[in-house]
Every structure is written in C-alpha cells, then in structure tokens.
Amino acid sequence: MSLTGMVYRPPYEANSLLLQVTQGCSHNKCTFCSMYPDVPFTVCPMEQVEADIEEATSNCPDVERVFLEHGDAFVLSADRLIQIADAIHARLPQVKTIAMYASIQNIRQKTDAELRRLHECGIGGLDIGVESGLDAALKYMNKGHTAEEAKEQLLRLTDAGIEYSFNAILGCGGAELWRENADATAALINAVQPHLLFIGTLHAEPGCRLYQDMKSGVFKECTFGQLLDEQERLIRGLELKDTIYFGSHPSNIVPMQGRLPDHKQEMIEVVCKKREQLRQHLDEYPQRGGEGSILNR
Numbered sequence: 001m002s003l004t005g006m007v008y009r010p011p012y013e014a015n016s017l018l019l020q021v022t023q024g025c026s027h028n029k030c031t032f033c034s035m036y037p038d039v040p041f042t043v044c045p046m047e048q049v050e051a052d053i054e055e056a057t058s059n060c061p062d063v064e065r066v067f068l069e070h071g072d073a074f075v076l077s078a079d080r081l082i083q084i085a086d087a088i089h090a091r092l093p094q095v096k097t098i099a100m101y102a103s104i105q106n107i108r109q110k111t112d113a114e115l116r117r118l119h120e121c122g123i124g125g126l127d128i129g130v131e132s133g134l135d136a137a138l139k140y141m142n143k144g145h146t147a148e149e150a151k152e153q154l155l156r157l158t159d160a161g162i163e164y165s166f167n168a169i170l171g172c173g174g175a176e177l178w179r180e181n182a183d184a185t186a187a188l189i190n191a192v193q194p195h196l197l198f199i200g201t202l203h204a205e206p207g208c209r210l211y212q213d214m215k216s217g218v219f220k221e222c223t224f225g226q227l228l229d230e231q232e233r234l235i236r237g238l239e240l241k242d243t244i245y246f247g248s249h250p251s252n253i254v255p256m257q258g259r260l261p262d263h264k265q266e267m268i269e270v271v272c273k274k275r276e277q278l279r280q281h282l283d284e285y286p287q288r289g290g291e292g293s294i295l296n297r
Helices: 046-059 078-091 104-108 112-120 135-140 147-160 178-192 209-216 224-237 264-277
Strands: 017-020 065-069 097-102 123-131 164-170 196-201 243-247 256-260
Touching (some): 017 046, 046 078, 104 147, 147 164, 147 178, 164 178, 256 264
Parallel strands (some): 065 097
Antiparallel strands (some): 243 256
C-alpha cells in the first residue's frame, strides 16, 4: 500500500486496513500538534485510491475494517467519501466499517442527508479530536470550534447513526484551569453520550507552539497531582448510559480501560491508588518520551 509520510492511527485501529485518501491535515493549526508540520494538505487521486484497494484484495481480502488516512479524511466531500466507500465494498465485500479521523468543522460542512448517506455506506467509527468542553482551552488550543458547536455537530452524527470516538485531553486547561476543564468536558461528554471516550494527557513535542509556550512558561502545565485530580474529577462528573472508556494512551499517568457507568467506581479507585503511590511526587511534572510516554511514572 502506498502510504506516504508519517502515518498515525488510533490504537484500536491496529488490525484495520490503512488506506490513504488525503495527505496531511486540512486544519493543521492546533497549538499542541506536531503531526504534519511541513505537509501541505492534498487530496489523493481516485486512481491511486482504487489501485491501493485493488492491491488489498490480494494482501488482505478478508479485512472487515478500513481506516482512511491522513489527518482528517472526513474533510472530503460526501460524494468523494461515498465513491471511496463504493470502491471498497466492490472489491473488499467483508468490510463492515470505514473509519477515519474527523473534526467538528468536517461535520459542519455536511448536511443531515449527507451524513445519513455516509452512514448507509458503512462510514462510522470517526475519531474526533474534541479535546475539551472548556471554551478557554479550545481557543488556546486553536481547535476552530466552541463547546456548543461541538455539541451541535456531535448530536447530528448521532441522529445520522454514525458512531464516533470523543477524544479528550487531560491537562489542556493547564495548571490554572484543571478544575474548570474537567467539569466543562464532563458536561459536554454527558450531553452527547459518545460510543467511545478516548482519553489522553497533554504533551508537546518540538515543532508546535505549545512546546515553546511550556518552555517559556506562557503555558503552565499540570503536575502529577493536578492531572490525577483532574482525571478523578472528570470521571466522577461523567453520567453516561453506555460508553467505552479508552484511556490506555502512553501519555496517561493511569492507563486503563472500562465501560461507563459499569466500571466508574473501580476506575476512580484506580486513580486514587495511583495518587497514593505517587504521594511523594505529586508536585513534580511528568517527564515525557515518545508519544508523550511518561518516563518518571
């Protein structure tokens, strides 16, 4: 398969066929992101996409899930996405779901009728970087949407039958707004009731504005104690009917998975146990490695 440049995918797409349909990210302005700093956004020719699908018929004919690359493939028009879906189903009949990264702006650009058509074509499992429910954090992180706009668009997805992952970032309110970030993010999650909640912790690598702001002290990052307090406060504030909590990203102090509300109390206890284990280090800051992995946990 002709995947170009650095390839990113959610952890739970490990067994999916990765099919490139765009290059780079159409927004590419998030304060914390260094994924595609020098990659101009382009749309892959349909001929290339079809050739890659044809190659997949030999390499993985029984694949059941396809993940479209790169950064936010849902930016493509509904017609192009349907064209891609039709090509996939014609050559890979076992495919049940066609997933991809998406943004709130991508959803806003599509009508309700188009969203329903996309659902009918097997498009779902959208991975959406909402990040926070706190407008101050969203503005600083340059997400291009407000909490109210996120709520409106995510509810439109639900009405269309499209499942998605709500990606949230602990710590993106910084040391001064961790309580507000936890409360506002929990409120937004409760309002939209996502199928999957993906939790990561804020980290920055060279090449993004946040890295410089952390170094200079413009952005005051959270300590171990504040991140654990925020995670506990977020979980306590969640009132969900049936949502998978996926918090196994290496950036998290407490990697864990569960289902809410079933495992809520158990998850809170895990956070409290980790706080006790780190009681001598709660005022320290995480030292980060690749993908934000914590080296001094």
